[in-house]
Amino acid sequence: MSSAEPEAQAESQLPKALAEPTARVRPGWTSLLFLANIGLWLGIYAPIQVLLPEQAELLDSAHKEVVFGLVTGIGAVVSLLANPLVGLASDRTRSRFGRRHPWTLAGAVAGAAGLVVLALAGNVVVMTIGWCVVQAGLNGMLATLTSTVPDRVPVEQRARIGGLVGIGQMLGTVLGAVLVTVLITSLSGGYLACAVIVVVGAALFVLRTPDIALPRDWPLARWRAVLADLWISPRRHPDFAWAWGCHFLINLGNALGTFYLLYFLKDAVHYPDPDTGLLIMMGLYGVALVIGGLLVGHLSDSSGRRKPYVFASVVVMTLAALTLTFWQTWPAALVASPLLGIGFGAYWAVALAILIQVLPAASERAKDLGLINIANLLPQVLAPLLATIILANLGGYAGLFGAAAVTTFAAGALITGVREVR
Template sequence: MTAPSADTALAEPVVPVRRSWMTWLFLANLGLWLGIYAPIQVLLPQQAADLGPGAKEAVFGLVTGVGAIVALVANPLIGLSSDRTTSRFGRRHPWTLLGALLGASGLVVLSIAPSVPVMTLGWCLVQAGLNGMLASLTSAVPDRVPVRQRAQVGGLVGVSQMLGTVLGAVLVTVVVSGLVAGYLACAVVVVAGALLFVLVTPDARLPPAHRPAFRAADLWVSPRRHPDFAWAWATHFAINLGNAFGTLYLLYFLADEVHHPSPEDGLLVLMLLYGVALAGGAFVVGPWSDRIGRRKPFVLAASGVMGFAALLLVVWPTWPAALVAAPLLGVGFGGYWAVALALLTQVLPAASDRAKDLGVVNIANSLPQVVAPLLTTFVLAGLGGYRGLFAVSAAATLLAAVLVTRVRSVA
């Protein structure tokens, strides 16, 4: 396929992308999120229980927390590198493939980890690689997709994230069994998705004359100079923090609070309900938002639905309530993701730093994975157990509705 002209690397896209391009982006993101969420939801908790009997929550929190710190650094740093790459293969594709290979190597390390330190190392490699891949894939949206089409594409990206969660759970509980097979299967899917996207889609080359200087200070985005970017980032962080509080410990919630006879099977059921509802919300809201040219009303509605789902488990922390809350959370998060990427790309400070700035945005995905595990132990001990945890989830989610109203440049 012929690559776009170098002149298009920094231009605002105006030509709508084709469905085939959306499909390849979707599959690459699907592989990425499966590589992250299958371990988080199933494999890492099981491995934490094996390697840290009697302290599974602490081991899980340590591993995911340290990995998330790595993600905080890797995402904007690799995004900054991507923005300044003048390779003849393009700015983004080399980092997409390198990130996938590094992430896959981390999954291989996890598959043979004999101890908590090696487990932590493996997860750090996964987070570094896949967050680099995330930075490059996310920047493809403002690089290639016109504003009037971004909610539709953003919806697909959101569906890929949640479908990765569902299919990841299916892959490592139904298709294959055991930690080794689960991690290796995830590695294969990650690399396959990246290869397909890199080989069949174009990537504009940045002319060396247009390459900005590489300065560490450029990783900072001033909230004073770019307030809409700051408020949109805070909104994204609050939504993802609420989601992290509500989902990271679902397996333990089903085992320890609900006393489900098979927590892994119960988690799979909830993820299936969640994924189907999320896809429905994204496919409805994305085109609707693009058609009317508005983003914030949908964020407000999504925040309300997600907050209600969490509050339902505060009032009624049972298996029947979880069966109702899961699709509510899914449709809300799907609706949010359909407009989130569109809103966030509309407040980016500069075309020359798209990947870096979206790397900063992606910190709002990773930082909750640090904050939530650190705080969950205290929440469970001091705020009434899982009722308190879901109450905090609802509060964080509803806070996003307040924050998004401060964004002025996007309707």
């Protein structure tokens, strides 16, 4: 008997919820996942990009950067805990409604409740509480939505679907900016509209797609053992560690380059209408991201190669950050926006496929992807703190975008350590 035969036999004995998927997902399923991701990221980034900065300025105009950094930083700490813990809980859920769907809907409702709190917040304390509730709910939803990709999508489709997930994230950002700067201009109305969209997107996905349940008699490890396994040893799983580090640096560079764009347009570029300027930048960014994500997703799945596209995306995103490092003007912003978009879209097209390939165990997909999502979320904690220091002491916005360039370029070095992926 060959060494591959016992592995194939073990795979065949897994319940359907844990087995490697082989059936291609259909456009209807993909579309609903795409819409749910748009709603999720709109609920996170419309506040981060526009509503929270405006609310911070309204509550304390003299210390708006500090208030914004404090609120987003504390909320991001909550997200770091919520993502792997909700993922862990969903891995162990044996509901007849499935493992992921109950947590997806519960997370959306909790996130919407937090957005309502923000709409009513009259001081920084309530604002902070509201944002923490949003981060807890929506990051729980993120853990389970991300897990549906390895649960349902075969290897040969993962770059295309991963690209659409990345496009959903950025399109949610762009549509969120449009929603709260053009369609709804009141602060409370913007928060409430985000809450409705989050719930509708999650409900459509949960109610219109199947979620494979674990068998009732499937044995589960004790909670103590599972919680101890939250740590994944870089020595035992080096590819996981290298991929995590690359993902972390890419997202840190992106956060440093995008979190303070509204203030950048106001205070450095002196654009006469910063809200409209941000909308234009995000529009260019979004169109370029869709092009990069769809094109690279197709090329990567067709060739079976992932890493070359990471290298290319790193170079493009670094050029975008360097453009704003040396030229803090409106024309430079118009050049940097599509460069960053096409680079980030290309990266996301292959990122999820790479990260899924290095997961240690099928039985703990959501927990492990929750740990990977920390690489997406931890920059939300660090970026405001680092940006505050850089803006005050290390060169202002030139220093901030320079740091984004260095951080992004360093990610390309880390991806070379991943051996399982071509």
